[in-house]
Amino acid sequence: MSSIAEHSRSHQLSAAEARFAVVGVRDGRRVRLFADAVHAAGLPTPRVLDWADVLRDGAAFSQGETVRIDSPGDDTAVEGALRGMPDATRVEGSARWYARFTEAVAAVAGAAGAAGARLLDDPAELAVLFDKRLCHGVLQAAGVPVPASPTSALPSAGRARAPRGARGPHPVADPVIEPAAAGASAGAPAGAQAETTVPGAALPTGPATDRAPAAPAPTPAGQGPASHPVPIRGWADVRALLSGDGGLRRAFVKLAHGSSASGVLAVEWAGPGRVCARTSVELAPDGRLYNSLRVRRYATENEVATLVDALAPDGLHVERWLPKAAQQGRAADLRIVVVGGRATHAVLRTSRSPMTNLHLGGARGDLAAARAATEAAGVAWADVLGLAERAARCFPGTLCVGVDVLPGSGWRRFAVGEVNAFGDLLPRLTGLPGSGAEGRDTYGAQVATVLREEHHRHVAR
Structure with missing residues (x-):
């Protein structure tokens, strides 16, 4: 409790x-x-x-x-x-x-x-959380299972260090929680506070702030998940990752600094000229890109290439598209809110598209049924919540994060998709049984945690 x-x-x-x-x-x-x-x-x-x-x-x-x-x-x-x-x-x-x-x-x-x-x-942690390439790299270095990614990178020495206990390079295969290893999460290495150097103390005025940040610097060999993260300059680079021997074939292409699924493409490769992408991005005739509330399908390589080339200047992150578990024929994933290191709230999101965001047509699913399916597959529900807590431990200076947990087909394998700094906007959702946040929403849980910490500090004095 x-x-x-x-x-x-x-x-x-x-x-x-x-x-x-x-x-x-x-x-x-x-x-x-x-x-x-x-x-x-x-x-x-x-x-x-x-x-x-x-x-x-x-x-x-x-x-x-x-x-x-x-x-x-x-x-x-x-x-x-x-x-x-x-x-x-x-x-x-x-x-x-x-x-x-x-x-x-x-x-x-x-x-x-x-x-x-x-x-x-913590401002340094926010800088990592809002760069998907760095966030993915920090998670992987801490032993948190994530989809395989050729663009994943740890912050360079001048920006942040790896979490304590970080391991060396991981195998290409996606690390996941499986029933046989479900109890292993208790011994996972805890993350350390990031020390990312963010821009100077001045407020964002003047021409210097108009420069887009460079891609993450490659991490020295043995210090992180990718010694040489692949730069994504446009469709040619994404195409090379999808095709060829050992190619990803199916991948999510995401804006490195995007949120709310803006600029996310779910891309499938079946051979030269046989490419399709599903995304909420609307490509206007003049080449401008617009966010839409409708997930659309681009079915030609030329269309997909145009989209990727237009998105690339803002920085892109590419990761393997893991097959998700389904509930009533809809793809499903979990948003788990972690407050003060404890998983307090969870919602199951389902969708007929690869993106489960509620504003894109996703809907809240049956969390109890998801838990039952998980336990029937041999995975303890506590280990799923523990996975989210392991991810949150990589950001100990941030009170609350929303962790997107991806259940694999059959509810037997789980990985972390993203960690969201502002992932607590879940109105009317009350705390999980046994979390200590029962009857409170995500904001109430945060206030209660701050009060508890203030009390402990007062007693310590």
Whole structure:
């Protein structure tokens, strides 16, 4: 049982001391839901620093404040400013978004540190979480099973170090949890805090922030999962990975700094000229790319090549497309929220397309049925939750992450697809039995964890 429930015993003490400040979108859903959780705990209304104001004027904090960094995604104007694209429906600009966002987060962290405020989101870890190539590499180096990827890379020595206990290069075959090894997760190496160097402390203004970040530097041999990650400059590079002896054949091609399935292509290769891709990207006649709420199919190599070539300047990550388990004929995966190192919430997502995102037609599935199918296949449900916790341990300075867990066909094999820094937006979802977050949403669980930690610090003093 998680000690989240202990917060009730220390509530009076912690409520008097805890003061939250949130860097987010003032009128956005995320800030509202977090504020509701704070109010429910009997705490003062969180002070909101709107992203638009922070990007323009910087951030200032008070000593003793607890600072939460939230997504800027609810404000299309802010998103447009970060991306350099005033049209919020455009796909392009994610590399510029990453450079400007990580720079702004570094400035927020600097201001919080100078004021003696406590930060709930480590800026170095956010920089890794928002680069799929680096996140994949950190997970693999920590022994977390992930789909095989030729673009996976650990942050270079100047940006971050591998987690403690990282192993050397892994075999080409996808590492997965299987019934025979289901108990092995307990001895998995824990991740260490990343030390990624993000851009300087200045806020994102001026021409320097318009430069897209370079691809991850190759990791020295023996230090990570890929000594020489493959650069993806366009379709020719992706084509080479799909075809030939040992080619991937089926792969996800993702924007390195994308989110919400923006710019994700599920590509299948059956030979020269026999290529198709499913994606929510809409290719306009003028060559511009737009996000769509409809997953469409591009059935010619020329179309797929045009898409990949247009996406490549923002940086691409390629990984093997693992066959997923199904529920009622729909592909299924899990979003597991981990708060303070503990899996507290989980939702099963199902879809008729390769992308299970709810805004793209995905739907919540039957979590109890998924658990039953998993246990019937010989895998303990606790090990599935433990897999998400292992992934979260790679980012110990970040209070809450959403881990996408991919169940393989037959519910016998599991791997981690992604770890999401802002993966807690699951309205009305309450905590898992035995998690200590029963009856609370993801935000309530986070507030309770902070109160518990404040109580423990007070007792230690």
